[in-house]
Amino acid sequence: MAGTCWRFSQLFGEKNPVEEISDVDIVSAIEFDDTGEFIAVGDRGGRVVVFERSHGEERSEYKFYAEFQSHEPEFDYLKSLEIEEKINKIKWCKKSNQAHFLLTTNDKTIKLWKLFEKKVKSFQPGGKGNGLAVPSVQTRETVVAAVPRRVFSNAHAYHINSISLNSDCETYISSDDLRINLWNLEISDQSFNIVDIKPTHMEELTEVITSAEFHPVQCNLFMYSSSKGTIKLGDMRNAALCDSHAKVFEEEEDPASKSFFSEIISSISDCKFSRDGRYILARDYLTLKIWDLNMEHKPVKTINIHEHLPSKLCDLYENDCIFDKFECHINHNGGKVMTGSYNNMFYVYDWENDVTTAIEANKNFPTTKIRTYTGKAKTNTNEPLDYSKKCLHVAIHPREDFVAVGASNNLFLYETGPEDEDSD
Numbered sequence: 005m006a007g008t009c010w011r012f013s014q015l016f017g018e019k020n021p022v023e024e025i026s027d028v029d030i031v032s033a034i035e036f037d038d039t040g041e042f043i044a045v046g047d048r049g050g051r052v053v054v055f056e057r058s059h060g061e062e063r064s065e066y067k068f069y070a071e072f073q074s075h076e077p078e079f080d081y082l083k084s085l086e087i088e089e090k091i092n093k094i095k096w097c098k099k100s101n102q103a104h105f106l107l108t109t110n111d112k113t114i115k116l117w118k119l120f121e122k123k124v125k126s127f128q129p130g131g132k133g134n135g136l137a138v139p140s141v142q143t144r145e146t147v148v149a150a151v152p153r154r155v156f157s158n159a160h161a162y163h164i165n166s167i168s169l170n171s172d173c174e175t176y177i178s179s180d181d182l183r184i185n186l187w188n189l190e191i192s193d194q195s196f197n198i199v200d201i202k203p204t205h206m207e208e209l210t211e212v213i214t215s216a217e218f219h220p221v222q223c224n225l226f227m228y229s230s231s232k233g234t235i236k237l238g239d240m241r242n243a244a245l246c247d248s249h250a251k252v253f254e255e256e257e258d259p260a261s262k263s264f265f266s267e268i269i270s271s272i273s274d275c276k277f278s279r280d281g282r283y284i285l286a287r288d289y290l291t292l293k294i295w296d297l298n299m300e301h302k303p304v305k306t307i308n309i310h311e312h313l314p315s316k317l318c319d320l321y322e323n324d325c326i327f328d329k330f331e332c333h334i335n336h337n338g339g340k341v342m343t344g345s346y347n348n349m350f351y352v353y354d355w356e357n358d359v360t361t362a363i364e365a366n367k368n369f370p371t372t373k374i375r376t377y378t379g380k381a382k383t384n385t386n387e388p389l390d391y392s393k394k395c396l397h398v399a400i401h402p403r404e405d406f407v408a409v410g411a412s413n414n415l416f417l418y419e420t421g422p423e424d425e426d427s428d
Contacts, residue, residue: 010352010361011421012370013406014065016045016055017414031410034399037096037104042069043399043408044106045415046091050075052108052150054119066417070119072150074108087112092164097189098173105153107176111163114156114178116189122149154192159185166216172223179216182209184228186240198246199228199238214329215274221281225250233270235286235295253284253295255302265317265326273329278338279402287332287343290314294341294355305355309345316389325391333400333407340405344395348411363418365395365411374418 018025028049035044043055043066056069078087090110097105103120124147128140162180169176177198178185184199199216203209211232219225224240235253238246257266269289276285283304284295290310293303309330313320320326325346332343339357344350352361364373397410405420 009376009421010363010374010405010407010418012374012416013419014417015367015370015414016053016066016417017367017412025413029413031397031413031415033091033094033108034397034408034410034415035094035096035106036399036401036408037106038098038402040401040403040406042096042104043415044094044096045408045410046074046094046108047413048088048090050077050089050091050110052091052094052106052117054104054148070148070150072117074115074117075110075113078112080112093167095167095169095176097169100173107167107169109164109167109178112157112160114164114167114187115152116154116156116192118151118153120149120151121146154189156187156192156195159187159195165214168217168226170218170223171221175223177216177218177226179213179228181212184213184216184226196244198240198244200245200247214272217275217277219281220277220279225281227275227277227284229272229275229286231271232267233272233288235272235275235284237297251297251300253286253300253303255293263317265321268321268326269317274331276332276334278334279336280338283334283338285332285334285341287330289326289328289330292332292341292343292353307341307353307355309343309351320391323391328394328396330394330396331398333398335400335405336403340400342398342400342407344398344409346389346391346394348390348393348395350395350398350407350409352407363409365409365414365416367411367414367416370416 030048031045032048033046041057045053050073051071052074053071054069055066057064057066074091075089077089080087088111091108093109095107103118106117108115108117124144125141128142160180162182164178164180166179167176174189176187182202183197185195186198187195211230214229214231216226216228225237227235227237229235236249237251239250240246272286272288274287282297286293292307292309294305295303317326330344332341334341340352340354342350342352348365350363361376366373395409395411399408407418409416
């Protein structure tokens with residue numbers, strides 16, 4: 005890669021392979037703040053762990069900063085439905101003072117958390133003398149406290165799949181299968197429904213919303229993806245209810261390749277704007293697609309992720325893996341994109357120079373499982389796939405070529421550095 009390659013940086017989580025992995029410890033959300041100095045990681049147990057970057061003389065590394073229980077399991081008695089505590093998404097708010105604010109959500113409830121450092125003080129008795137004994141106050145230690153500032157609830161009938169902050173730093177959207185709501189960060193008891201695709205009769209339902217995100221620059225624009233493989237751009241200046249889209253990004257399917265699984269594998273699991281808002285990155289089951297906001301009829305680049313899986317779709321359907329929702333991310337300058345796969349593999353694509361880096365998030369041999377290819381990634385079709393090992397959740401540093409990947413209950417960090425002998 006022109007003198008640079010990806011290398012292992014850090015690993016957080018249980019390093020002992022003999023230990024039984026608890027389901028509640030599995031990573032379910034990863035998010036950098038807008039400076040890249042903090043990483044928040046959510047798990048299926050409703051916990052959020054925050055890491056802070058410390059800058060040393062030789063290198064910088066992330067260290068534990070805070071941990072708090074964001075959500076607890078609940079039970080909806082009206083619908084006889086158990087609500088999981090699993091953290092679906094985390095979003096950092098723009099920092100305006102010494103405290104940090106972040107939004108977390110499970111299937112039904114969004115919470116705004118305040119993280120701040122506070123000094124723990126103790127009183128020391130005054131000295132004994134002839135005069136009045138005045139006790140003194142001493143600072144014992146500084147701790148990080150997490151306080152829920154607002155709870156945004158009772159606005160979604162279906163599972164929340166996305167939250168996205170607006171560039172105005174005052175509002176955000178949350179989306180479920182059929183609706184997208186607009187919230188003000190200061191108002192927790194009221195939201196505005198800006199997209200509603202629920203039909204009059206549920207048997208007429210043909211698609212669901214899979215993800216949604218605000219444009220990073222223009223506060224009136226947002227996009228949402230669907231299970232039909234389309235991405236729709238909404239403009240809040242046109243109408244209060246944005247059911248009629250401003251643009252739709254959709255690629256026509258080749259009739260010759262149509263099959264029973266076509267609609268399932270074309271469902272978009274995640275979509276992201278580039279930081280300048282020029283491109284859209286979308287991930288479906290088999291591909292990554294990069295769209296130009298000015299060209300709706302076809303993507304500017306299609307990257308095949310699972311080229312060896314089309315022949316195994318029947319098995320994947322039977323074990324439900326065909327419904328796995330892989331996340332995707334695009335780096336600070338839009339030149340590199342990343343997403344995950346099975347066997348704890350994830351891929352970083354320099355799509356402008358056609359360079360692929362395949363990395364296995366392996367806690368036993370983290371530094372020897374990195375391979376860089378020019379052109380198409382080499383896939384060993386004979387290699388058995390472990391569908392239980394998958395990198396669903398990924399994130400890229402907002403200013404550097406530095407990535408975070410969740411694999412089971414571990415968080416892997418990788419960065420670019422000088423080329424070494426481990427690169428092909």
